[in-house]
Amino acid sequence: AQSVTQPDIHITVSEGASLELRCNYSYGATPYLFWYVQSPGQGLQLLLKYFSGDTLVQGIKGFEAEFKRSQSSFNLRKPSVHWSDAAEYFCAVGGTNNDMRFGAGTRLTVKP
Template sequence: AQSVTQPDIHITVSEGASLELRCNYSYGATPYLFWYVQSPGQGLQLLLKYFSGDTLVQGIKGFEAEFKRSQSSFNLRKPSVHWSDAAEYFCGFNTNAGKSTFGDGTTLTVKP
């Protein structure tokens, strides 16, 4: 079955600390993976995406993600978190049918 798992429902980090949000997927082929961010009261915005090539991809706002085929993972990282990064983060993938499958999201809280 096609699915996305974000194991951490809620993560709290201190401002300036590093961040890693986990994402695992189940898909029959190489997926087109993405991370979206949803700020409070807003719609979703694309952070970054991966389909092929370099397994470490850079996104907006200083985020990066690494694709690891052997682990079926696509974890999101940021070296130093800012208070404005507090939001909900969604991992997912696209299918050939033009649809997307999203994980349940991880809520990030940033402590001052």
């Protein structure tokens, strides 16, 4: 069965610093991978997705993620964090069926 692990429950970074959020997945076939962001009191917004091709994918708000099959990872990065990036981030894995699995989330705090 597919599963997603986000090892970091909470991360704090200073504004302007770089960011990397970790995501490891388990999936029996070719995975479809997603990163979503949830601002306080809001639903989830898609940041980026990977299906095939270039393993470095660009998303909205300056985020990118790299798919590493050998490590079963899909880490999210941003070179310079803004205060508005404070939110909760969810990694998800899915396939050609209707099943999608979400990680437990990583809460990002941004220090001024």
